Amino acid sequence: MPPVDGAGCSPHNPTDHPATPVSPRKVLPLLQRANLQVAPLLADFIETRALPGTGIDAEAFWRGVGAIFDAFAPRNRALLATRDRLQAQLDAWHRDHAGQAIDQAEYQGLLREIGYLVAEPADVAIDPENIDAEIATIAGPQLVVPMLNARFLLNAANARWGSLYDALYGSDAIPGAAEGPGFDAARGAQVVAWGRAFLDEAVPLARGSWTDWDGSTPALADPAQRVGRRGDSLLLRHNGLHIEIVIDRDHPIGATDAAGVADIVLEAALTTICDLEDSVAAVDAEDKVAGYANWLGLIDGDLTASFAKNGRTVDRRLAPDRDYVDASGNAFSLPGRALLLVRNVGHLMTTPAVRLADGGEAPEGILDAIVTGLIGLRDLNGLGRFTNSRAGSIYIVKPKMHGPDECAFSNDLFNAVEDLLGLARHSIKIGVMDEERRTSANLAACIAAVRHRIFFVNTGFLDRTGDEIHTSMEAGPMLRKGDMKLAPWISAYEDRNVQIALAAGFSGRAQIGKGMWAAPDRMAEMLATKIGHPQAGANTAWVPSPTAATLHATHYHRLDVFARQAERAAEPVASLDDLLTIPVARGVNWSDDEIRAELNNNTQSLLGYVVRWIQQGIGCSTVPDIADVGLMEDRATLRISSQHIANWLHHGIITPDDVDGAMLRMAARVDAQNAGDDKYRPMAGRGMGSTAFAAARALIFDGAAQPNGYTEPLLHAYRLKAKAQD
Numbered sequence: 196m197p198p199v200d201g202a203g204c205s206p207h208n209p210t211d212h213p214a215t216p217v218s219p220r221k222v223l224p225l226l227q228r229a230n231l232q233v234a235p236l237l238a239d240f241i242e243t244r245a246l247p248g249t250g251i252d253a254e255a256f257w258r259g260v261g262a263i264f265d266a267f268a269p270r271n272r273a274l275l276a277t278r279d280r281l282q283a284q285l286d287a288w289h290r291d292h293a294g295q296a297i298d299q300a301e302y303q304g305l306l307r308e309i310g311y312l313v314a315e316p317a318d319v320a321i322d323p324e325n326i327d328a329e330i331a332t333i334a335g336p337q338l339v340v341p342m343l344n345a346r347f348l349l350n351a352a353n354a355r356w357g358s359l360y361d362a363l364y365g366s367d368a369i370p371g372a373a374e375g376p377g378f379d380a381a382r383g384a385q386v387v388a389w390g391r392a393f394l395d396e397a398v399p400l401a402r403g404s405w406t407d408w409d410g411s412t413p414a415l416a417d418p419a420q421r422v423g424r425r426g427d428s429l430l431l432r433h434n435g436l437h438i439e440i441v442i443d444r445d446h447p448i449g450a451t452d453a454a455g456v457a458d459i460v461l462e463a464a465l466t467t468i469c470d471l472e473d474s475v476a477a478v479d480a481e482d483k484v485a486g487y488a489n490w491l492g493l494i495d496g497d498l499t500a501s502f503a504k505n506g507r508t509v510d511r512r513l514a515p516d517r518d519y520v521d522a523s524g525n526a527f528s529l530p531g532r533a534l535l536l537v538r539n540v541g542h543l544m545t546t547p548a549v550r551l552a553d554g555g556e557a558p559e560g561i562l563d564a565i566v567t568g569l570i571g572l573r574d575l576n577g578l579g580r581f582t583n584s585r586a587g588s589i590y591i592v593k594p595k596m597h598g599p600d601e602c603a604f605s606n607d608l609f610n611a612v613e614d615l616l617g618l619a620r621h622s623i624k625i626g627v628m629d630e631e632r633r634t635s636a637n638l639a640a641c642i643a644a645v646r647h648r649i650f651f652v653n654t655g656f657l658d659r660t661g662d663e664i665h666t667s668m669e670a671g672p673m674l675r676k677g678d679m680k681l682a683p684w685i686s687a688y689e690d691r692n693v694q695i696a697l698a699a700g701f702s703g704r705a706q707i708g709k710g711m712w713a714a715p716d717r718m719a720e721m722l723a724t725k726i727g728h729p730q731a732g733a734n735t736a737w738v739p740s741p742t743a744a745t746l747h748a749t750h751y752h753r754l755d756v757f758a759r760q761a762e763r764a765a766e767p768v769a770s771l772d773d774l775l776t777i778p779v780a781r782g783v784n785w786s787d788d789e790i791r792a793e794l795n796n797n798t799q800s801l802l803g804y805v806v807r808w809i810q811q812g813i814g815c816s817t818v819p820d821i822a823d824v825g826l827m828e829d830r831a832t833l834r835i836s837s838q839h840i841a842n843w844l845h846h847g848i849i850t851p852d853d854v855d856g857a858m859l860r861m862a863a864r865v866d867a868q869n870a871g872d873d874k875y876r877p878m879a880g881r882g883m884g885s886t887a888f889a890a891a892r893a894l895i896f897d898g899a900a901q902p903n904g905y906t907e908p909l910l911h912a913y914r915l916k917a918k919a920q921d
């Protein structure tokens with residue numbers, strides 16, 4: 196694809212919101228569309244791929260787009276200015292109270308006075324219409340996938356159904372690992388035993404165990420759980436989730452099984468978030484259009500990916516629906532793919548893909564709403580090979596909103612996009628990530644602002660931790676990252692999210708979601724602990740991979756989340772005082788070793804993530820930590836590590852020399868960890884000659900000044916530089 200982009204990004208300046216950012220890069224001529232200047236690649240994508248078939252005329256479309264930017268770009272800028280004002284007021288207050296214990300009454304008085312805390316509305320009741328069952332009435336895993344990776348995207352869409360046998364055999368869910376070059380029969384036997392025990396729990400037989408089943412028609416303890424057949428295979432359902440017991444005596448596994456069971460296939464990722472935000476590196480029109488084109492391919496149903504794997508070529512496409520017959524012989528089908536949701540970016544960044552009438556870059560979140568909404572319209576108009584939303588909705592996940600005014604802004608923006616596209620009011624639904632402190636503290640008001648279109652609230656634990664650190668940057672040095680997980684604000688945050696959502700009527704209407712399992716290789720630990728999410732009353736929770744989706748699905752068979760929600764609905768809402776208790780480490784004397792360990796750990800994960808982002812445009816990857824354990828790192832985990840180091844630097848727990856020393860040591864370590872990657876360029880020894888190293892350093896040394904501690908402005912600027920160098 197030819198590189199067609201407007202200009203460099205305009206990193207958000209904390210003290211100023213220029214309408215016309217200065218571009219450091221040479222640009223290809225943009226095309227005039229209504230009162231906008233549009234990158235040719237984007238104009239072409241819209242006019243030749245996204246609009247055709249919708250009945251919307253290109254000229255009218257661009258006129259409408261121009262009008263939306265006219266109306267919403269100034270509002271967007273004003274909201275960002277409010278963020279900065281609040282942050283400055285908080286910083287000043289903490290500086291005035293340096294070293295003092297925080298008096299919650301006085302502190303909350305300040306928060307109300309400056310407009311950080313608003314009056315909570317009573318009796319908020321959500322009433323979204325046309326919500327798909329995968330969201331409203333069935334509880335199950337939610338997979339997240341970077342939008343810029345077609346191979347993963349297709350896999351994620353198809354992860355609605357997952358092989359339990361493969362997930363167990365290929366992960367550490369069963370201790371040890373497969374041995375030998377071929378099939379490890381001993382491990383296989385453990386997998387089969389695990390599977391049978393699972394069936395005994397989820398779909399028990401009237402008598403005896405599935406272990407002893409001989410393949411004859413099974414008598415279930417609850418006969419209603421048997422809902423169909425496909426050939427010899429059995430389709431069962433429990434807690435709304437399907438289980439297919441695959442019978443195939445010709446299959447190598449089925450041939451050795453007394454009942455001919457070749458696999459147990461679980462309904463797994465009910466929903467998949469296709470992510471345009473923190474798991475991708477999209478800095479210019481070229482990147483944005485690549486993401487939009489993948490979303491279009493998913494919705495139109497023609498996305499494909501061809502790649503070599505294990506010595507053969509794999510052609511991947513979307514899975515068709517699955518056909519069954521019921522007990523009366525009537526045919527029916529079940530969706531073959533997850534219900535697809537799209538995560539837009541937040542309100543912060545601008546994009547060089549579109550320039551406004553005044554020459555300034557357009558707010559990227561507004562462009563995302565328009566383009567992903569337009570592509571969603573194609574689904575509602577039946578233009579795709581498959582149907583995504585059977586209920587007729589477009590699901591946009593909106594991250595990083597700070598408080599009710601920003602939610603109201605998104606609501607109004609979605610109204611405007613619906614009008615532009617001729618969509619019925621509230622066809623575009625919103626998933627609100629509760630991942631900024633001002634949203635957690637005003638959650639009922641945030642929900643109220645979008646109550647007619649909300650389809651989820653989700654605790655985005657990682658960003659939320661980054662915002663916790665940044666908001667109170669001046670209050671003192673923060674707890675160590677590991678200790679932060681035990682701080683009172685976190686449990687109050689998780690509890691309040693569920694309790695406030697239940698009080699607003701989410702149960703049976705919308706999702707209450709929990710955060711990401713960020714250790715993709717640690718499935719045994721996930722199986723042991725992530726059941727805590729449904730136990731907390733969450734009817735969905737994030738997983739990083741199809742394997743994790745399949746294994747996490749078993750948790751939703753172990754308890755009935757909707758019954759759990761009914762129990763939790765009676766609880767009082769957890770304390771706002773706890774939520775607002777700042778995790779500063781008062782009276783803690785860390786040893787030199789503890790400080791060094793914390794710094795090494797943070798610089799290592801920061802460098803490991805940033806180097807791939809800057810050099811290769813990889814927005815999410817498994818980054819080996821200092822102990823070589825692979826952890827999912829995305830922009831939210833980077834926000835935590837960069838803010839944590841910046842905070843300790845700011846309060847003198849570490850010095851600039853300490854940071855530089857750790858950075859140099861860890862650069863060598865990260866280089867060694869990436870030695871097998873031929874696209875990788877080492878950082879060690881090149882100092883500032885390495886753009887990635889310079890970016891990582893800026894994220895720390897300029898970290899305290901970044902808007903709300905976000906990493907996007909610096910990442911975009913350095914990635915654009917790296918692209919230009921390439």
Ligand SMILES: CC(=O)SCCNC(=O)CCNC(=O)[C@H](O)C(C)(C)COP(=O)(O)OP(=O)(O)OC[C@H]1O[C@@H](n2cnc3c(N)ncnc32)[C@H](O)[C@@H]1OP(=O)(O)O
Pocket residue numbers: 338339340341346347348350351470473474504657658711715739740741815816817827828829831832
């Ligand atoms: C704080 C937040 O915002 S969290 C949300 C953002 N995070 C995410 O979106 C994480 C999504 N997950 C991922 O991107 C990946 O799982 C990673 C980067 C963590 C790990 O990727 P890798 O190291 O390449 O994974 P690994 O080598 O273990 O497995 C690769 C296989 O799993 C599949 N896979 C892994 N993750 C996913 C996924 N999220 N969706 C679909 N398929 C996936 C790949 O398609 C591949 O299979 P294939 O060879 O048949 O295509």
Ligand SMILES: O=CC(=O)O
Pocket residue numbers: 473594628630654655656657658659710711831
């Ligand atoms: O977006 C998710 C998060 O944890 O942040």
Ligand SMILES: [Mg+2]
Pocket residue numbers: 473594628630655657658659831
């Ligand atoms: Mg986040």
